[in-house]
Amino acid sequence: MQENPAMSLSNPGDSLFVQSLARGMSVLEAFREADGPLSLAQIATRAGLTRSAAQRLVHTFRKLGYLTLSEDGRGFRLDLPILDLTHDYLRLNPLVRRASPVLLELRRNVRERVDLSLFDGRRMVYAARMQSKRETFFATLVGNSVPTACTSGGWAVMAMLPDDEVDAILEGQQIPQITPRTLTDPSAIREQITLARANGHALAIEQILMGEVAVGVAIPDADGRPIAAIHIAASLSEWAPEDFRRRVAPLAAEAVRSILSN
Template identity: 30%
Template structure:
């Protein structure tokens, strides 16, 4: 019986592997490092990285010769045509939330089993939480990740939960799959998610999912602050402010 072979495009596969490596394993790398880590010929890595650099998806440090991802990749996930981009639609809501809480406000989206920071407005306090645009963290250990997971269709959420490998980052990280499902159920009831210093010690977050016109969670708005400024007893109050901001973002996003 003849064997059906799947189509293979080596350069495309290698290019995607390079992008994924830089996104998930190391912020930057030279051609030699990429060749060694991925097992590809240096000449092939050179051609692919040069092509990505010319297209604006990679930048190269002239001193270290290391390549790194640019923010242009974030544009690929934004809708076109009549739809307003998620970032553009969320900026007024982020400003509203930032002014109401005086804390760092972020827009995040789900990528595989992790969360990526798309946009950020910093807190007005001298001591504040901040993250680089494009920074990633496991969805189960942060409020925006939990907010999006709780809002996904059941089959998609179940598939993601099967693929998540829980790891403890702090004493409060939820690593039990059953307890995490209970957490998601509670989020569905109250409308917002919280992070009790589960991803980073001393940092509390409150988030809610931003849905598109079809009700699908396209992203999440979150505030992140030192636990001393946003203690657990304030989660309910801040949660209401986050939900108000999300409603504004959803209105803009649906136009």
């Protein structure tokens, strides 16, 4: 389970910081990576709250519509107003708005899965997912996140960062072994970052899903810092990795240029 950000918030010198609001947000963040509905005790533990504090906050969020009882009545789950906030985030995010028509055109050209992921330190968070003919359920969900160190887009993003920031990402965590081929040795990942710097894109083979090859190209902001990446992914049963690279990497790079010029 990822760390709940609100659990570690303590700002005694910040007169504008509302600790009660942070505790409330910790209840919603408790559902991150949960396998199903959470009991009140589980919410309290995950949020770092007392049971009574969790009970009051859960009751408030139920009244506001953000939480609801699970179908069996034994736990709680997030409810539809959370999606309203997600929709508002996506429609108001200037990068997502600029990128959407470009990604649609890219998907039509490559006829494979096209994703837009946003760089958030040690993870890449998917903000747009344009599917191919073969996907698992969780792979289709906007908001799903993967470690920056394990993806083509993450390697491309790190290729645009100074070495000390790359070191902070790679050495400050235990890199998960997602598939048998996932690179977990920081030196091996640095080799991929070096290749991405030279090529302008990254090629990842079976890092997140077995049988998948992916090309990632980073998207920088106006100051040249990476903020996102385009991923194009396909099946190794249909593509040799180098053939896939030659086919899609120039198209992904052109898509990035189109996004930046909009």
